[in-house]
Amino acid sequence: MNTLYLAADPVEAHLLRDYLAARGIEVALPDLHAWGGRGDLPVNLYPRLLLRDESQRPAALAALAEWERPVHDRDDWRCACGETSPTTFERCWACGNERPSP
Ligand SMILES: [Zn+2]
Structure with a gap:
């Protein structure tokens, strides 16, 4: 299996594993045992996400790109009027049209 991604910490590794699993992409987390029973997080050790099925790499990379996109980019929406x-706005601030469904 090849490394798909290095998570920042075990919490992110688990979040990403669930995030990818929801998209039908299975990953393994072989490094997490390194944290077991330790009081301090080891430095320079980021948990690897290993792709179980290499043919899913393009889909996995697309999902990770979505994961890393800043929240404000993901959540702003554009009205038909161009604004x-x-x-948090349910209606366009400029023309009052309702927010389109995604
Ligand atoms: Zn508008």
Whole structure:
């Protein structure tokens, strides 16, 4: 199996494993035992996500790109009138049109 991604910490590794599993992509986390029973996190050890099926790499990389995209990019929405509204707005601030469904 080849490394797909290096997570920042075990928490992110687990989140990513579940995130990818929800998209039908199976990964293994072979490094997490290194944290077991330790009081301190080891430095310079980032948990690897290993791709179980190499043929899924393009889909996995696309999912990771979505994961890493800044929240404000993901959540702003663009109205038909061309203006962009923040995610908290249910209607366009400029013309009052309803937010389109994704
Ligand atoms: Zn508008």
